[in-house]
Amino acid sequence: MKIYSLFCISIFILLFNNQSFAAKIKGKITDENKQQLPFVSVYIEGTTTGATSNADGLYFLELTDGNYTIVFR
Numbered sequence: 878m879k880i881y882s883l884f885c886i887s888i889f890i891l892l893f894n895n896q897s898f899a900a901k902i903k904g905k906i907t908d909e910n911k912q913q914l915p916f917v918s919v920y921i922e923g924t925t926t927g928a929t930s931n932a933d934g935l936y937f938l939e940l941t942d943g944n945y946t947i948v949f950r
Contacts, residue, residue: 900942906934906949922946 906914913934920927921940930936938947 900940901937902940902947903935903937906930906936918948918950920948920950922948 906917906919908914915930915932915934917930917934917936918927919930919936919938921938922945926938926940928936928938
């Protein structure tokens with residue numbers, strides 16, 4: 878039982894550690910007239926990481942630490 882508990886605690890610490898270094902990027906995509914743009918593709922250049930804005934133009938990305946170029950299409 879002690880080994881199982883130690884294993885669970887170790888997994889929790891590893892998962893928490895991984896999330897603590899993640900960057901959360903969120904925003905609202907609008908045009909020049911400040912009208913929301915729904916269903917726009919948002920992705921990190923050179924990767925397969927991305928999202929699509931919702932009907933209100935809102936998007937959310939979660940990334941590891943680093944420098945990225947975000948593309949909106």
